[in-house]
Amino acid sequence: QESPAAVTLYAELGENAGISQIVDHMLALALQDTRIKDSFRDSNLKRLAALIKEQFCVLSDGPCRYSGDGMKETHAGLQITSAQFNALAEDLQIAMEQAGIPSRLQNRLIARLAPMKRDIVHIRP
Numbered sequence: 001q002e003s004p005a006a007v008t009l010y011a012e013l014g015e016n017a018g019i020s021q022i023v024d025h026m027l028a029l030a031l032q033d034t035r036i037k038d039s040f041r042d043s044n045l046k047r048l049a050a051l052i053k054e055q056f057c058v059l060s061d062g063p064c065r066y067s068g069d070g071m072k073e074t075h076a077g078l079q080i081t082s083a084q085f086n087a088l089a090e091d092l093q094i095a096m097e098q099a100g101i102p103s104r105l106q107n108r109l110i111a112r113l114a115p116m117k118r119d120i121v122h123i124r125p
């Protein structure tokens, strides 16, 4: 029996508590990750964590509203490379793995983030 519409990715990730744990762990890994940690030097980490949680909730069809700024404007001055984008995705995957999220679900969240790459990665002029 299948009911694909019944269960949201949000529910499968463990709702707010699950997403909150994953995002906190992802950011903790990012802040230790020599490939990307310098990018967060001047960031308000509490605000960043709260906004990424909102965004992951929306992306996974949860009952939330994203209240932050757009991805293009936010990341415009940060000169983020494709390799750095992939590094954060890798940290997210590790966080989900350690939270016991099955790879099928990990891939579903990553797939929903992938289209944002074009707004986040800095294209050299």
Ligand code: HEM
Pocket (backbone or CB within 6 Å): 036, 039, 040, 041, 042, 043, 044, 048, 051, 052, 055, 067, 068, 069, 070, 074, 075, 078, 080, 084, 085, 086, 088, 113, 114, 116, 117, 120
């Ligand atoms: C799919 C990948 C990503 C998502 C979903 C994402 C999401 C977000 C969100 C929601 C914000 C807050 C926006 C606001 O302040 O209103 C933000 C800010 C920020 N992001 Fe990303 N981001 C991604 C990739 C990256 C990468 C790869 C880096 C650096 C390596 C990065 C560095 C930052 C920094 C430094 C800020 C904070 C700016 C500040 O507080 O001044 N992000 N991001």
